[in-house]
Amino acid sequence: MGEVPDIVIGRLPIYLRALKHLMAADKEFTSSQELGRILGIGSAQIRKDLSHFGEFGKQGTGYEISYLSDQISKILNVDRDWSVALVGFGDLGQALAHYAGFASKGFHIDIIFDNDPAKLGESAKGTPVLDVSQIGPIIAERKIRIAIIAVPASAAQAVAEQLVDSGIRAILSYAPITLKLPEYVRVQYIDPVTHLQRMTYYLA
Amino acid sequence: MGEVPDIVIGRLPIYLRALKHLMAADKEFTSSQELGRILGIGSAQIRKDLSHFGEFGKQGTGYEISYLSDQISKILNVDRDWSVALVGFGDLGQALAHYAGFASKGFHIDIIFDNDPAKLGESAKGTPVLDVSQIGPIIAERKIRIAIIAVPASAAQAVAEQLVDSGIRAILSYAPITLKLPEYVRVQYIDPVTHLQRMTYYLA
DNA sequence: TAGATTGTTAATCGATTAACAATC
DNA sequence: TAGATTGTTAATCGATTAACAATC
Structure with missing residues (x-):
């Protein structure tokens, strides 16, 4: 899994930022579509990017915001100081x-x-x-x-x-x-x- | 010519920075190879990028630094305040x-x-x-x-x-x-x- | 069940790189 | 002339996007 393109890694902090923002607004779930709208990028790109690291969503309902946020934090090694x-x-x-x-x-x-x-x-x-x-x-x-x-x-x-x-x-x-x-x-x-x-x- | 990829536009300021640097060191000529070494990118990419805007070099001798610097400044509209x-x-x-x-x-x-x-x-x-x-x-x-x-x-x-x-x-x-x-x-x-x-x- | 959205595949699109004829 | 380097073409490589079966 060390072969994840750096350009993908570069987008993860942006995803994380949007997720924290949604959390602060007390939202519980989101979708690749909503994230795409917020960030001005395609929903397919977001799903593709995340697929490099595992499966984080559920068909029909999307992603639990706090869970996805935690997972991306771990991937980026920012779940620590x-x-x-x-x-x-x-x-x-x-x-x-x-x-x-x-x-x-x-x-x-x-x-x-x-x-x-x-x-x-x-x-x-x-x-x-x-x-x-x-x-x-x-x-x-x-x-x-x-x-x-x-x-x-x-x-x-x-x-x-x-x-x-x-x-x-x-x-x-x-x-x-x-x-x-x-x-x-x-x-x-x-x-x-x-x-x-x-x-x-x-x-x- | 409005179809120049934005990623190419994004590299021009970096080229310009390197050229100013060479000028400050009183160098008169450079080559795509030297620029590539300085910037850590391939010489072919530099030549390709520049080719979107015209021909600025001479076979055998490369680019006159002050001329190329002026040209890139004009392209970027930074030849003004x-x-x-x-x-x-x-x-x-x-x-x-x-x-x-x-x-x-x-x-x-x-x-x-x-x-x-x-x-x-x-x-x-x-x-x-x-x-x-x-x-x-x-x-x-x-x-x-x-x-x-x-x-x-x-x-x-x-x-x-x-x-x-x-x-x-x-x-x-x-x-x-x-x-x-x-x-x-x-x-x-x-x-x-x-x-x-x-x-x-x-x-x- | 009907609707929504995922994860993934395949197709498309675009960018980078290698190679070389042209030529200074 | 011999050596060097351009500008450009073609090949390669990689990233984005569209589409859809799977499934919640």
Whole structure:
């Protein structure tokens, strides 16, 4: 089952988001059709995607929302908490450190690194800010697997390599640069400018 | 030529980013092979993608970096400045308002909206913060086409509809919710939690 | 039972890749 | 000229969609 297309994996968090939303609205059951309507995709795609992992619905009635939500959470390994390291405590890093959405979904920013001596010792919500020289020992000691990079593009590659050497296996990078890392490291990018440039093409 | 796949359009900003990077390093020529190495994709894909728009290279020598960069900028309509409206001036909105990367790429946040009276009149880099009730008149008057949404999920759909009614045609949304909008509106989403959840699947 | 919706198969559609003639 | 690399064609690969038997 390790052969599930990554594009399918990429849709599961979206399904999960919609399910949580329905749960919050006290709905008990849903269908691939309803989910498709909410998400603007085809119902067949949703059923096909889910079929990679098992059978979660019932003919005639659809899916029990809390059950499907639990199952997808398990598949994605988000039925547990994750410790996350944040590198970069500038404007963006500070905003990320304060963002409540991470912890509420089980991603806890437990340690922050920066290379500016003026920022060391500061803390966001009680999370300490350490010097980047501590990346190696701390990440290794705490066995942290996930990191968020919020440093300038010029520093990102070096930081990423350090993180991977220390044991990080998944990186969410806000630096506008494509990282060169071993293939066993998962990387996701967030670059708002890229998204904007993708849309201006369609603005005559 | 309106039939260029959106997935191809989505890669052009990445190509552009790599080209700017090479330019900054004072390189004059590149090849699909070199670009592919930098970006971790195949050279054939790059040539195929570019072929949708014309012929930009020379056999034997490849692409002149500044020329190709200019051409892609024109294709994406980023060879000009764009005025952008930001809605939401909380932690995230403020970080976005301070982010230098937008203006340097031609995206100017010229107006900010929030619904918290305490925040009105504040300003980020001289950009005023107005009440959300002003969205309609101001966006229409200034003919702004692009907006960034940084409000809570619960408010995002209503804000988006207001924006579209006022003339906005491209939205970059940070709200973790799928917006339901007319198909003539381009929408891009940024939800860091979704990206993290997509990676934990692979963390045994 | 009648109606609804699943999971899956097969068909369609589209994107990626390999290969190469053209040519700088 | 010899070497390199383009733009494009054709082949491959993979993802989406339509359709439907199974069944709640």
